Amino acid sequence: MxxxxxxxxxxxxxxxxxxxxxxxxxxxxxxxxxxxxxxxxxxxxxxxxxxxxxxxxxxxxxxxxxxxxxxxxxxxxxxxxxxxxxxxxxxxxxxxxxxxxxxxxxxxxxxxxHIDYDFDFRDLIHQPNFPDRENILRQFTAFTFKLHENNIEFLDHSPGNTLIKTKGNGNYNFFLIDLNRMRFKSLNLQERLHNFRRLWLSKTMVKIIAEAYSDLTKEPFEKVYAMLLESSRAFQRKKNTKKLRKLGRRPKFKS
CATH class of the missing domain: 3.30.200 (Phosphorylase Kinase; domain 1)
Incomplete structure (x- = not known):
């Protein structure tokens, strides 16, 4: 049928x-x-x-x-x-x-x-000197915050799944793709910050996003930063360990 x-x-x-x-x-x-x-x-x-x-x-x-x-x-x-x-x-x-x-x-x-976009989130990861990078990350954080405020957990919130279009005057539009995995529930702070883990954030990016999310939630920056950094690092450790095991190597981690 x-x-x-x-x-x-x-x-x-x-x-x-x-x-x-x-x-x-x-x-x-x-x-x-x-x-x-x-x-x-x-x-x-x-x-x-x-x-x-x-x-x-x-x-x-x-x-x-x-x-x-x-x-x-x-x-x-x-x-x-x-x-x-x-x-x-x-x-x-x-x-x-x-x-x-x-x-x-x-x-x-x-x-x-079809969306004619200008770049995607991966460019912000691979190009630390990407023009207006900090401002884009702050606006992306507000975009994700809006998802969370609407009780939406985008389970595939990864670098290739956010397309970004320049509006001008320092403003940007964000578009989610690959939508088939979502969960709908009220999210606590830990769950909200855990939702950023797949984005492969550098420590600098974690700091910027934590500052922006702290401002939006009125939660202490130190608390938000620690939780976000731990979620991000734990995800990266898990993925890196998996890759090294496939190569037959023993994983090593920096303190």
Whole structure:
């Protein structure tokens, strides 16, 4: 059974969306060609859109997505609509498509409007002298704070999943992508700061973000800084240890 759910703003494009999805392999321009997912860019009557095809799940997961859990495509669409309703930046959701059978979920796709962004969070990590870096980090912290104030925990809050667009006059817009993993709950301070851990923050970045988050929450800077630094370092230690084990080396840590 094939199912296409289209955002109300794009309901007149239903037939064309179905055609683009049906010809996903032979048409469009590749943006990401990963082991798990593939993203292509298409023209939708003058609007540039991105279509993401998720990896076909294994037999077990196919049944889980069919009967128990929402598919990644459906979650991406619904979470994007939720973010929009909270005026939190994300590429505008257009549609999602699922192909299911008695054996479970087969192919699935998420369609969103293309974003012409200027850079992403990774640039702030790899370029310590990135122009206006501290100001951008402070605004990014306020953006994340807004997520937390709306009881949203973005579980894939990692460097490649925040696109940044320059508005001018020292202001920036932030857009979340890869949305299918979120949790919705009231977050305490520890959980909020733990949500930054995947961003691979340097000590300087930790200090800037801690200062900004302290100002927003009215919590003491020393407390926020210590908690944020510990979460960030613990995550990095875990990842580095895993890499070294794969290489057959013993991990060493600086005091």
């Amino acid at each position: 094939k199912k296409l759910k289209v955002h109300k703003d794009y309901k007149n494009h239903r037939a064309l969306l179905l055609d683009l999805i049906a010809n996903f392999e032979s048409q469009g321009e590749i943006i990401v060609d990963g082991d798990r997912n593939k993203i292509k860019s298409f023209d939708l009557e003058g609007t540039q859109i991105n279509i993401k095809r998720f990896k076909t799940p294994n037999v077990f997961n196919a049944l889980v997505y069919r009967h128990i859990r929402k598919s990644k495509a459906k979650r991406s669409f619904e979470y994007a609509k939720l973010l929009e309703s909270k005026t939190i930046g994300t590429p505008a959701p257009i549609a999602y498509f699922e192909d299911t059978s008695i054996w479970g979920l087969g192919d699935s796709y998420y369609v969103s409007k």
